[in-house]
Amino acid sequence: MRFRLQHASIDTAANRRELLDGGAGGYASFEGWVRDHNEGRAVERLEYEVFAELAIKEGDLIVAEALQRFPIKHALCVHRVGELMIGELAVWVGVSSAHRGEAFDACRYIIDEVKHRVPIWKKEHYRDGDSGWVNCERCAAAAAHAHEHARDHVI
């Protein structure tokens, strides 16, 4: 599986080993971390909720698209589920390829598509005790925007 969901923390070294290839001249990765603020509010922790059946299908499809669009060797994306604290690694993308350009491009493609298409939802718990689902309740315009993107990318 080229897209994985997991409750446990992400072992980046082990994931990287899955991408090793004699024909690869390099590897690029992206790590998404839990930040302590969002849109001016102090964030204490996050909660990721997932529609697993469809998330795995859609995530796999995105990585397959990257392998088709870019001349790369291997690609993998791992996303966390459940409660995460500040500084934790929420999502990891890794790509190996003969040359660096494609590795960067494919890595960027995968993280952008995952954010817009995979049914994963993020609930922010703020330091003031309040909480909210990102893109769902604090700003209807943001939600519409997120979906415009999603629609653009649906194949």
Add this chain to the structure above:
Amino acid sequence: MNHPPPVHGLVLAGGASSRMQRDKAALVYHGATQLDRVFALLSRHVHPVFVSARRAQADEPSRAGKPLILDDPALPGIDREERAGGPIVGIRAAFARFPDAAWLVLACDLPFLSDAALGQLLAARDPRRLATAFRSVHDGLPEPLCAIWEPAAAAALAVHQASGSQCPRKFLIRADALLVDPADRRALDNVNTPEEYAQAQQLLGANGGHRTMQLKIQYYAILREQAGRSEETLETAASTPAAVYAQLHARYRFTLDVEQLKVAVNGEFSDWTRTLHPGDALVFVPPVAGG
């Protein structure tokens, strides 16, 4: 953003049923009285639901046991045996009891009315108008007894009645009402005479009445919190994901509109207008936020 007023349900069962020569609320289709059927139908879309009745009817078995809103003796038109004020009296009594609610008002003699039709009306609702009503397929005029009446209509109804008219249809013709063409042309056919009753029983018997099916609905994230559950089995007559969401949107007062969502059927993203089959599993997908 201001939320529109909540929608309560009102089944009008205060009529004298003079043409039918018997109590219309007690007519039976498929083993359930008209009143029970319409009450159950309305309860699947809005909450709470009341039955409007005359004071003299309060203890009749078909009405007793349901939450009643009785005609208000302070309002005109009710101090006689017959309900001279007609449906307007019932609607005004409902507004007197809950002035801040909008009312989805249904006559009890609509045996063909379906979940899909109510879902369509609720989805089309414009709370800035005085009412949202179906347009009759027979004469193009508003159908006041399958309509959503907004709180602002209460005062205008009082003026209308004071001017001497007891006809809610005349009121809607002149009022700022949104008229909706029913997708099901037969949905609002009503039954007033013994002949029409016999005909309706035959029709409903012949095609099995309003066929419903069971769907599995799973809720995630903000929809899970607002529905207060992560899944349910839904018995519904709605035949497309759009109609199912309209029904659930009204029931749970979801804050997300259909335009903000995607829908998955049986684990795949799907079109909103696909025809659903019994046992299909639906997930309404709120705006995502991975990464």
